[in-house]
Amino acid sequence: MEKLEAKLAFVRQMSDEFRTTLDASSAMYRLRMLIDDIQAIGKSFEVAPPENPYRNWRTFGVDIVSYYAVGFITCLEWHARARFADFLTFRPGGIKEDDLKKDVSAKVLGRLIAEKMSIPHFVAVTKNISTADSYLSTFVRIFEALDLKPNPNELVHVIPATAKSGAGSGIECLRYVFEYRNALVHEISSMQIGHPLFQDYLDCDDALALGRFVEAVIASIETTISASGPEDFPGKLKPDGTVTDVDSEIEKEISLLESELTQRIGGFSDALLHSRSAMEHEQEMIFRATELHKRWIDLKAPPRRALKRGRLSYLKSLLAALD
Structure with missing residues (x-):
């Protein structure tokens, strides 16, 4: 019951157009904040490098920089949920039975209707976006329903991968970012506590490159929505990433x-x-x-x-x- 009430409170806030941050512009704004943050930290470290507890075993001794990957994935998750809410609001007929199976019971549906809360927003905020495939499939569904081209997989595929990822395509690099975040958040393995030579960490340049990659992923999708999406599709972004007034x-x-x-x-x-x-x-x-x-x-x-x-x-x- 407490979990449901927490979800309903969150949906109540996200359904309020004057309080909500569930929009594509917020995802891009937060991502660019993180990128600016990394750049500032990198400049500080150039002047005063942090003490390295690993001596010569690791070239960069600050683990916390790796956790920028967590923030990047949050921005991608938020981006997908925001656009899914926009899509279902714009086209309610796009809701499928599977969208309602997990969290929308008859009792919950009754609460949403009684309190005049947005069903599209409830479906969107409870949607699981934990992998690159779930992120891309969300946008494939939106693009196909709105007849937008090119396909999101094609858009992301051609984005240059980061050197750290070792990926051969943008899609492989996107999978790398999600998997890196998931391992960082949910596991303690040799990646974190093994011999320093084999630990998988991000330095400031690595983190910045991943941030720029994620920015390119979101921008490629948003550019297509802005250029080819229906004129009255909610929250279309301007070239600078801000929403139309x-x-x-x-x-x-x-x-x-x-x-x-x-x-x-x-x-x-x-x-x-x-x-x-x-x-x-x-x-x-x-x-x-x-x-x-x-x-x-x-x-x-x-x-x-x-x-x-x-x-x-x-x-x-x-x-x-x-x-």
């Missing part, structure tokens, strides 16, 4: 509908002057409301967006009535 997109759609309705309904232009004035006053009220201010939390964003979405919904209803 939702409020700006809503405002553009409002402007287009207002222009069309001005041409099709007599008297709409007069009403438009009053509605725009009212919208401006509402926005100004929200902006100045000190009651909606708390430290570190923007309580003004939800009502601001709700105001715009209300206007957009009204305009769509008018247009539908005409058609």
Whole structure:
């Protein structure tokens, strides 16, 4: 029961568009934070190398750098879960029976519906992404459903592998990163505690190369989604890895509908002057409301967006009535 409640609490947060970090841009942002971190540490070590307890047996004596691989895989897992949630939200018919078998019992489904929580987000956050194959198969499923090309396997295959991995292709290198992380987290073997000559560790250059490789994997998939995915697919990224601004997109759609309705309904232009004035006053009220201010939390964003979405919904209803 405690495990279920923890999952539901997590889904509740991830379903809230103003609190969620379950998106592709967060995965890329976190990955680039780790890459910047490695570069900073590498520069520090150049000036003041850490003491090496292994003397001449190992060229690099700090084990903690190897654990950047754990962070890289977290970013890949998050990326796959985020896009799977986006896909199921965009196309609910894409949910398969197997998606619901593991965690979504009738009781859980009832809770999700009663609390108006997102079923796609529950399915996505409970999805197991623990291998390179499960990561790639998630995107193969999304790409095939949306008719996106080239296939994710083809995209990753051509990404140059890192020297440390010894892999002959991008897919082999991706498998190496997952397997390295899994061994690091779940095992204590000669890889960690054997003779120093045979221990498998990452120095800063190795870790940076793996980070850059993972960045290329995510970027290759996101570039294809942005370029070829449906225009209204959620959370499409811009070239710099940031997400398209939702409020700006809503405002553009409002402007287009207002222009069309001005041409099709007599008297709409007069009403438009009053509605725009009212919208401006509402926005100004929200902006100045000190009651909606708390430290570190923007309580003004939800009502601001709700105001715009209300206007957009009204305009769509008018247009539908005409058609």
